[in-house]
Amino acid sequence: MRYGFVIDNTRCIGCHACSTACKSENEVPIGVARTWVKTVEHGAYPDVSRTFQVTRCNHCENPPCVTICPTGAMFQRPDGIVEFDKAKCIGCKACMQACPYDAIHIDPQTKTAAKCHYCAHRVEVGMEPACVVVCPTEAIIAGDLDDPRSKINQLVSIRRLTVRKPEQGTKPKVFYIDGDHAALHPTAIPERPKQAMFGEVVTEQGTTVPGKPRRMAEQMVQTTYTMQHKIPWHWPVPAYLVTKAIATGIFMFLVLGWSFGLFAFEPNAMLWGGLLSIVMTLATTVLLIADLDRPERFLFIVMRPQWRSWLTRGAFLLIAFASVSGGWWLAEQVLEVPELARTALAIVTGPLALGAAIYTAFLFGQAEGRDLWQSPLLPLHLLIQALMMGCGAMLVIAGPAGLAPELVEAARIGLVITLALDAFVVLFGEFGVPHASEVAARAAREIRKGRHARSFWWGAIVLGHVLPLALLLISSSSISSSLVPGALAALFATIGLYAYEHAFVMAPQEIPNS
Numbered sequence: 001m002r003y004g005f006v007i008d009n010t011r012c013i014g015c016h017a018c019s020t021a022c023k024s025e026n027e028v029p030i031g032v033a034r035t036w037v038k039t040v041e042h043g044a045y046p047d048v049s050r051t052f053q054v055t056r057c058n059h060c061e062n063p064p065c066v067t068i069c070p071t072g073a074m075f076q077r078p079d080g081i082v083e084f085d086k087a088k089c090i091g092c093k094a095c096m097q098a099c100p101y102d103a104i105h106i107d108p109q110t111k112t113a114a115k116c117h118y119c120a121h122r123v124e125v126g127m128e129p130a131c132v133v134v135c136p137t138e139a140i141i142a143g144d145l146d147d148p149r150s151k152i153n154q155l156v157s158i159r160r161l162t163v164r165k166p167e168q169g170t171k172p173k174v175f176y177i178d179g180d181h182a183a184l185h186p187t188a189i190p191e192r193p194k195q196a197m198f199g200e201v202v203t204e205q206g207t208t209v210p211g212k213p214r215r216m217a218e219q220m221v222q223t224t225y226t227m228q229h230k231i232p233w234h235w236p237v238p239a240y241l242v243t244k245a246i247a248t249g250i251f252m253f254l255v256l257g258w259s260f261g262l263f264a265f266e267p268n269a270m271l272w273g274g275l276l277s278i279v280m281t282l283a284t285t286v287l288l289i290a291d292l293d294r295p296e297r298f299l300f301i302v303m304r305p306q307w308r309s310w311l312t313r314g315a316f317l318l319i320a321f322a323s324v325s326g327g328w329w330l331a332e333q334v335l336e337v338p339e340l341a342r343t344a345l346a347i348v349t350g351p352l353a354l355g356a357a358i359y360t361a362f363l364f365g366q367a368e369g370r371d372l373w374q375s376p377l378l379p380l381h382l383l384i385q386a387l388m389m390g391c392g393a394m395l396v397i398a399g400p401a402g403l404a405p406e407l408v409e410a411a412r413i414g415l416v417i418t419l420a421l422d423a424f425v426v427l428f429g430e431f432g433v434p435h436a437s438e439v440a441a442r443a444a445r446e447i448r449k450g451r452h453a454r455s456f457w458w459g460a461i462v463l464g465h466v467l468p469l470a471l472l473l474i475s476s477s478s479i480s481s482s483l484v485p486g487a488l489a490a491l492f493a494t495i496g497l498y499a500y501e502h503a504f505v506m507a508p509q510e511i512p513n514s
Contacts, residue, residue, distance in 0.1 A: 004173030011139035014052035018131035025130035039225035058172030065095035091293025093232035097367035102514030238501035247280035249390025274329035310363035357386035370508035371440035388418035392490030464496010
């Protein structure tokens, strides 16, 4: 059994009865929608046509929202319906990032994820979804795609149908008869005009109705009505990427330096570096919890884990890293730790720091609604960023902590190398090669040439890379005289990293999926 929909665009008249019935049946609050009708106009006045598209959850066979959900609040039933359980939802909004169709929203009343659930409560008692019942032209057909006697099975078998974004591999089960390319692909046409749908009127002769400004058609195709697109993640997410890089990078730098004999183990480095790492780990936790719409439920990730989600795996990696690194730091302060035990702790802490540093790349990989985040370079990039922040953090505390010259010099050289590598990955890796999809390319253009260009070039590149490298390379070889330039370089690199992460996180979310 596989439930699905067929939308017959040759019958749809854009009456919005389906969206109204959906709101009434499911008590959907004002401002959000589980079903809505997208309107697209073609042509130039007076030769204009209008098409309508019923838009909703596609109840995919391979639903990415289910995979990424950390608590199992979003799940797929045996009959193919993708359902949600608001009692389990923590409001992390990861499902919104995973959905390539903008079908999921946060309910403003419950602060949990919600979407079309195929009126499952009606289907279970043998009734059809509310939108099907009220459609006056029978433009919405619902049923079991596997039942050869059903109308939907016969339509799918004999008609040429289209789906939204088949290239995503989600296998959507909402099919369109006579689907409109401009409506199916939200980036195919420019953003809809700022004026209201009926805000300006143009007569056949091109003169305006009294009191209305003169305006001729600006483009041949335009979206005149749609909704639902939201930006789920804001500044706490790029901030968390920075704090996590600092926390994990400090221990990666120290473990690598001690393991390869670049500098001797130093209690002051563990005291002040470990303390800073603990503070940054706590800041990371606070930022992650603060970004939840139901922060009081944050322990659900531990109590009700859904192990396919990298949000869950990342949470456990962070917990393990914080526990081991924090325990090591505490042991060094109150005990005489034997060298063998210290080596064992380093062997455990290093991989945990690495995992905690790069797991976000795999989480972003599950966010299939944001194509720019699907970069195969992202794990390497996050590793470089963590080492860069770790080296920088040691330069910041070098003076007050009185760190050994060998350690400071290793941190300075490490920061030079990681800054150069990071710049190379950004300029020639993430943004220097063609992107796999038009959506990813559009997000990249917004970063390089669009609304985020100033933050990217002046913040991430100039302030975050060029200036720190210049300070490090022209500073004196004397350790004492290079402490201030080194600390400044590290601070500029940190600010630049936030500028980059902010653009990288925000730009893909600004590209509509519906």
